[in-house]
């Protein structure tokens with residue numbers, strides 16, 4: 372057993388209600404110097420092996436979150452991050468970020484409440500959903516949340532009526548064809564619509580303070596940022612002509628979360644910095660923010676699941692293996708099914724396995740055949756009921772997309788805090 376102190380709720384200095392954010396059995400472990408989140412995973416597996424308990428669990432390394440933040444600030448020194456809450460809304464994640472001083476991108480009343488209850492100032496929040504329910508706009512107004520995005524006439528009319536002192540940010544259409552999860556079919560005004568929208572806002576006496584865009588989540592090319600920043604310059608010029616005090620550029624999210632992304636964060640940052648210096652040079656009085664989600668959260672969580680069932684089948688002369696595991700599409704893997712690249716698990720077995728690999732399918736636990744963890748026929752060695760599978764990089768859009776379909780609860784979350792952050 373590793374020496375460890377379990378400091379339940381060490382992070383939650385805020386009001387108690389925040390803790391009821393639907394998180395199941397939260398445990399926070401303060402790591403002693405020289406120990407790591409990976410050691411906690413091994414220790415927990417060992418503990419479970421000694422019992423009949425085989426529930427899936429997730430270990431979050433909050434040290435990684437702080438590292439990603441440092442990395443972001445170092446490589447994009449002119450940009451203030453407003454973390455996108457929908458990516459991973461665990462209380463501990465939000466609290467660490469609030470302590471580190473990031474702002475927050477919220478998209479609903481629920482997210483606004485969650486962040487405000489932690490004591491985050493409303494000025495550190497952007498309500499970055501272009502189409503908002505009227506009562507949510509009223510809620511934002513009542514809480515002093517001023518920054519909010521829009522991309523169409525109807526939204527300006529609603530804001531003029533229900534939150535006339537809002538500071539609007541016009542969301543621009545971008546070419547998101549190079550991203551894993553495009554967004555432009557649903558969001559963004561094209562450049563030729565901007566003049567009209569900015570004029571309408573002026574007529575209705577609503578202030579537009581800037582522009583924003585999102586190049587698509589999991590953006591694969593930095594060129595998308597270059598083009599969008601150039602377009603943003605045109606929107607600024609239009610806005611200034613029409614008489615809006617344009618001073619905020621929001622470059623959205625889309626920064627890669629995984630190490631082996633097609634385009635690295637470093638490459639992206641180089642292109643972004645160059646574009647910013649060209650179109651919005653230092654001293655131009657423009658504040659620059661971003662809404663990273665995936666970049667901050669992906670590497671924070673590791674999912675550990677157990678093989679609860681196995682089928683050995685012969686199909687077209689090939690031996691194929693199917694495993695049923697206790698985390699799946701409905702609990703943590705919905706987003707994984709939408710990724711192009713196949714995620715391979717690390718296999719944790721009691722005994723060494725033979726090197727031969729079989730065509731393998733990993734099924735989630737529910738009574739739905741769509742509930743698979745990835746593509747069929749991936750190559751894995753033969754495994755057995757009771758073996759553990761570990762998936763890294765499971766912090767972004769995993770538990771925030773989960774449901775308890777078929778009565779399967781989300782896995783227990785264990786948060787670890789390295790000694791430097793305690």
Ligand SMILES: *Cc1c(COP(=O)(O)O)cnc(C)c1O
Pocket residue numbers: 455457458476499500585587588589623624625626662663664665666
């Ligand atoms: C989802 C979302 C983000 C975060 O995107 P990532 O690709 O995870 O960085 C940022 N801004 C808006 C408006 C979003 O909808």
